[in-house]
Amino acid sequence: MRAALIYASRSATLYPLPLLKIGAMLKSQGHEVELFINRLPRGQFDEAWVSTCFTYDIPAAIALIRRLKPLVARIRVGGIAATLLPEVFEHLGDLEIHRGLLPEAEDVVPDYSLLGHEPEYSIAYTTRGCVRHCSFCMVPQLEDRFTHEPHWHQRLHARAQRVLFYDNNWLAKPIDGWLEDVAHLRRLTRSGRITSFDFNQGIDCRLMTEERAAALEGLPLNPIRFAFDGKQEDGHYQKAVRLMIAHGFTQGYFMTYVLWNFTDTPEDVYYRIKVSAELTAEFGFQIASFPMRYQPIFSIDPKRGYVGKHWTPLTRRNFSMMVHGLSTHGELSFNPRGDRLPTAVAEMEYYFGRDEQEFVRMLNYPKLRELFHRRRASMAYLRAQDRIREDQEQEQEEEVVNT
Amino acid sequence: MKTIPIRCTGSEMISLDRLTPLQGTLKTLSPEAKKKLRTSIEKHGIRFPIFYWRHNGSMMTVDGHARVTVLREMLGEGFTIEGDLVPADRIEARDEREAKEMILISSSRYGRLDDRSFFEFTEEAGLDIDELMREVDLPEIMLGQFHDQYSFDDLEAENAQLSGVEDAVIQIVIPRKFIKQVTEWLADGEGSTARQLGRGVMKRCGLL
Numbered sequence: 001m002r003a004a005l006i007y008a009s010r011s012a013t014l015y016p017l018p019l020l021k022i023g024a025m026l027k028s029q030g031h032e033v034e035l036f037i038n039r040l041p042r043g044q045f046d047e048a049w050v051s052t053c054f055t056y057d058i059p060a061a062i063a064l065i066r067r068l069k070p071l072v073a074r075i076r077v078g079g080i081a082a083t084l085l086p087e088v089f090e091h092l093g094d095l096e097i098h099r100g101l102l103p104e105a106e107d108v109v110p111d112y113s114l115l116g117h118e119p120e121y122s123i124a125y126t127t128r129g130c131v132r133h134c135s136f137c138m139v140p141q142l143e144d145r146f147t148h149e150p151h152w153h154q155r156l157h158a159r160a161q162r163v164l165f166y167d168n169n170w171l172a173k174p175i176d177g178w179l180e181d182v183a184h185l186r187r188l189t190r191s192g193r194i195t196s197f198d199f200n201q202g203i204d205c206r207l208m209t210e211e212r213a214a215a216l217e218g219l220p221l222n223p224i225r226f227a228f229d230g231k232q233e234d235g236h237y238q239k240a241v242r243l244m245i246a247h248g249f250t251q252g253y254f255m256t257y258v259l260w261n262f263t264d265t266p267e268d269v270y271y272r273i274k275v276s277a278e279l280t281a282e283f284g285f286q287i288a289s290f291p292m293r294y295q296p297i298f299s300i301d302p303k304r305g306y307v308g309k310h311w312t313p314l315t316r317r318n319f320s321m322m323v324h325g326l327s328t329h330g331e332l333s334f335n336p337r338g339d340r341l342p343t344a345v346a347e348m349e350y351y352f353g354r355d356e357q358e359f360v361r362m363l364n365y366p367k368l369r370e371l372f373h374r375r376r377a378s379m380a381y382l383r384a385q386d387r388i389r390e391d392q393e394q395e396q397e398e399e400v401v402n403t
Numbered sequence: 404m405k406t407i408p409i410r411c412t413g414s415e416m417i418s419l420d421r422l423t424p425l426q427g428t429l430k431t432l433s434p435e436a437k438k439k440l441r442t443s444i445e446k447h448g449i450r451f452p453i454f455y456w457r458h459n460g461s462m463m464t465v466d467g468h469a470r471v472t473v474l475r476e477m478l479g480e481g482f483t484i485e486g487d488l489v490p491a492d493r494i495e496a497r498d499e500r501e502a503k504e505m506i507l508i509s510s511s512r513y514g515r516l517d518d519r520s521f522f523e524f525t526e527e528a529g530l531d532i533d534e535l536m537r538e539v540d541l542p543e544i545m546l547g548q549f550h551d552q553y554s555f556d557d558l559e560a561e562n563a564q565l566s567g568v569e570d571a572v573i574q575i576v577i578p579r580k581f582i583k584q585v586t587e588w589l590a591d592g593e594g595s596t597a598r599q600l601g602r603g604v605m606k607r608c609g610l611l
Contacts, residue, residue: 305523312518313518313521313522313523314518314522317522317526361553361554361555361558362558364552364553365553365555365558366532366533367531367532367533367558367559367562368558370562371558371561371562371565374562374565374566374568375561375565377565377568378565378568381568
């Protein structure tokens with residue numbers, strides 16, 4: 001049998017781990033498989049396994065499945081979007097919809113060769129589910145129990161030196177099992193098998209302790225991702241950053257998820273971004289914010305147009321514009337070294353206002369886009385002037401030395 | 404003398420003098436709304452035909468009373484209309500009762516705007532809200548709300564002061580050791596917009 005594995009997501013950027021596992025499982029059963037990322041298969045296939053991801057990509061996934069139906073006799077649809085909203089796929093008819101994990105593929109070693117190139121990283125889970133049930137998060141809908149995956153280290157790609165962990169809450173693991181994971185990571189690092197790892201979904205700052213920070217010391221965890229999604233993390237987040245820095249995490253960078261457009265207010269978002277700017281200024285290296293705009297879990301709006309309770313279309317639009325204008329790949333960071341704007345806090349205040357009230361007023365200013373881009377251009381110009389002057393001064397000094 | 408251009412086509416061209424109002428005191432035209440309409444006509448010219456009902460040789464206005472009022476005032480101030488005639492479309496009605504019913508139908512707004520749809524629309528079209536405030540009257544949106552709730556004088560002043568800054572050409576000197584790399588990034592299409600490219604490249608070169 002020939003099976004087409006299709007990743008039906010326009011927005012996902014990481015490897016489709018479930019399809020790599022399903023591919024390995026089918027291969028072990030003697031079937032031929034081929035992977036297609038967000039496109040129709042080429043050639044004859046007996047069945048297709050379609051993996052979906054984001055709910056806002058559902059319209060595109062449905063369009064792809066509609067075009068797939070005349071080509072393949074049997075189509076199975078699974079993944080996050082199909083688990084959350086199976087009914088929108090059911091009406092297409094003649095599909096096998098699978099919700100949740102596929103138990104027979106869970107313990108399979110992913111077949112990275114399906115990617116058609118050497119993978120840059122392995123993907124692993126040491127746990128599934130989460131101990132928390134945050135109302136903005138889809139994890140409780142997808143993985144309702146918190147379980148451990150003790151054999152994760154046996155499923156890594158042999159040559160990929162970076163590991164991306166998809167754990168939702170690694171620190172919630174009981175300390176013994178967690179210390180075992182750390183020991184595995186240390187062994188893998190010492191042997192040179194891995195050179196860096198990343199807990200992509202973030203580490204729960206509320207569960208960071210002196211003991212855990214000390215256990216992680218010296219490991220190539222980079223970036224260090226926390227979430228500062230609301231008041232519940234205030235204080236815990238700052239403490240967790242300080243603990244990690246105290247244990248030597250000063251070479252990489254910190255990246256903090258900042259949820260907004262949920263039940264938060266603009267003032268609250270301003271505060272959370274400012275906290276990271278203050279930590280950047282205090283420690284002199286990048287502690288970036290990664291604003292994540294909330295979109296209802298069970299929404300299939302491809303425009304992602306939801307407006308939170310304390311936001312308006314104008315304030316939401318203006319804040320998105322500011323984030324896109326200042327961030328690199330979504331990360332909002334401020335110059336830790338300082339320059340014309342002497343500190344990271346000064347830079348943050350230049351673009352977002354001196355305080356919460358000014359920030360709110362800016363967000364309500366209909367011509368903010370224009371002003372914001374002018375501020376940015378103006379600052380870039382002033383910085384360029386500073387740099388030219390510095391270069392000229394340096395040249396003059398060199399001339400004096402030469403003469 | 405300024406000429407008001409015609410920017411639409413009606414089924415016929417008629418003289419403003421021939422139009423007789425039919426709506427009586429149904430609607431009022433506040434000085435503020437009149438000013439907006441005049442600004443719009445000055446900016447865009449005549450963009451929509453007048454609708455009228457012909458009755459006993461008279462042309463009774465069904466839709467366009469406010470425009471006719473404003474245009475007449477403008478003519479009194481020395482403006483002229485391109486070709487001296489305005490585009491118009493004739494509406495059929497059995498009698499005055501039905502013609503007046505047509506006035507109410509043409510005045511109806513069945514579709515609803517809301518803040519969200521309005522901002523998405525203006526955002527997509529790249530329309531300037533301040534500019535719109537001077538010529539558009541959309542009671543549902545309350546365009547003035549932003550100006551009423553907050554004072555933007557300082558932001559307006561800064562915005563005006565910085566105007567033109569986007570047009571400045573900023574020359575970036577890239578260290579020689581990065582030239583090959585930057586060329587490769589460009590060749591790979593990295594940074595689909597100048598903004599991304601500028602920031603990304605500058606960051607990697609240690610300029611930011």
